[in-house]
Amino acid sequence: xxxxxxxxxxxxxxxxxxxxxxxxxxxxxxxxxxxxxxxxxxxxxxxxxxxxxxxxxxxxxxxxxxxxxxxxxxxxxxxxxxxxxxxxxxxxxxxxxxxxxxxxxxxxxxxxxx
Numbered sequence: 197x198x199x200x201x202x203x204x205x206x207x208x209x210x211x212x213x214x215x216x217x218x219x220x221x222x223x224x225x226x227x228x229x230x231x232x233x234x235x236x237x238x239x240x241x242x243x244x245x246x247x248x249x250x251x252x253x254x255x256x257x258x259x260x261x262x263x264x265x266x267x268x269x270x271x272x273x274x275x276x277x278x279x280x281x282x283x284x285x286x287x288x289x290x291x292x293x294x295x296x297x298x299x300x301x302x303x304x305x306x307x308x309x310x
Contacts, residue, residue, distance in 0.1 A: 216274075216277075217274060220267070221270070231263075258304055269297050272294050276290045
């Protein structure tokens with residue numbers, strides 16, 4: 197049984213699209229885990245008596261926004277890949293949203309700097 201180059205390319209395209217979603221999903225899970233276990237992650241393990249950590253609500257909000265932007269980027273990327281694989285070109289809405297997500301995530305990173 198012979199495998200054609202077209203079949204190999206098809207499999208590579210399919211794997212590449214799912215790997216990008218897997219990477220984004222991993223970032224989302226890590227971000228949500230950080231928000232859930234922030235006190236444990238930032239805790240000082242050397243102290244015997246633990247003082248309650250003050251929560252920085254601005255920082256938590258910015259992390260939440262970044263998680264949402266990651267999910268949106270995943271949806272846009274998947275939609276763009278499907279459209280390009282179907283030889284329909286890149287939709288204008290995907291182009292605009294891609295640039296908006298890039299700009300918002302860059303601005304979000306700058307807001308987090310103290």
